[in-house]
Amino acid sequence: MITIPIEVSARHIHLSQPDLDLLFGFDYKLKPLKNISQTGQYAAEEKVALVNGNQKIDNIRVVGPTRPETQVELSLTEARRLGLEIPLAVSGNVAQATKLTVIGPQGQIDRHCAIIAQRHIHASLEDAKKYQLHDGQIVTVECGNQRAVVFRQVVVRVRADFVWNLHLDTDEANAAGLQGGETGLVII
């Protein structure tokens, strides 16, 4: 039986250094607020707003450190709220991402950067070996109690510094009555 801790990813943004500079000022350094489960990553103090036409969502947390490409991760509920069609994609794959406007205190940018992150498992090389999983593998995870849900189409992501965790977005967590901190059961 393979158990996995469940984490819920609320909407957030990863910024490239050039985009961070455009939004917050030249050579800006993010201020880490709180470490998150994946090694070296943190919720930053900084927040931005997302805009599409007349629709706006404030208080989008920046997750650091900076990355090669700016990426916004939203739920389908939030995509609807912004009036946008946003594709389901594996985090890091912004090839098909939807264009929107990101507003910071010092500037704004238009970027094809919005995705709905495909639910995924973070696994280290050791985890992958131990559970006989490989990067890109699709597995199923059983979660929840009163609103129990079996999530199919969970993609396994393997990297040396990853920490064993299932990441769900807020729609997925709410549908299953999860808050994060629970444990799921991986079915291969």
Place this chain on the structure above:
Amino acid sequence: MITIPIEVSARHIHLSQPDLDLLFGFDYKLKPLKNISQTGQYAAEEKVALVNGNQKIDNIRVVGPTRPETQVELSLTEARRLGLEIPLAVSGNVAQATKLTVIGPQGQIDRHCAIIAQRHIHASLEDAKKYQLHDGQIVTVECGNQRAVVFRQVVVRVRADFVWNLHLDTDEANAAGLQGGETGLVII
């Protein structure tokens, strides 16, 4: 193989006649806008707002006809937006429902009326007989493609005038990438 049409229930309110009168005026009659799948039920032209403290959600559709008890059905996402803890309950069971303020054009009411509807199947007596299901039975339904989800804890509701349908709320539909109109597979 038991297939079932999937419907998505967005937030809505059922009103008692006394509460309808308080919100819209004495001896008020709802104006049917569009029939919905369950026999005799309709989305009405009327809308109300829901308030908890400083938080407000506008444009809550009234579903007619009036019922013995006022009941608001929200998703967990919307409950969070209102800052409320709202219990999961079978529709019609408002014993544990959460108090909020409902505002109409002619008045407002405070009622213990808000629930998150437990995902459910509507079955007629003939459906129940055909598929060997009984009222209150808990079944599992497999749904979706790219975001395939297996929903456990689906309650079967049997009534003579019910129409064979799976009802999911917007969190559940979004988590599974469903818009309504798709078909699920019931697993008993």
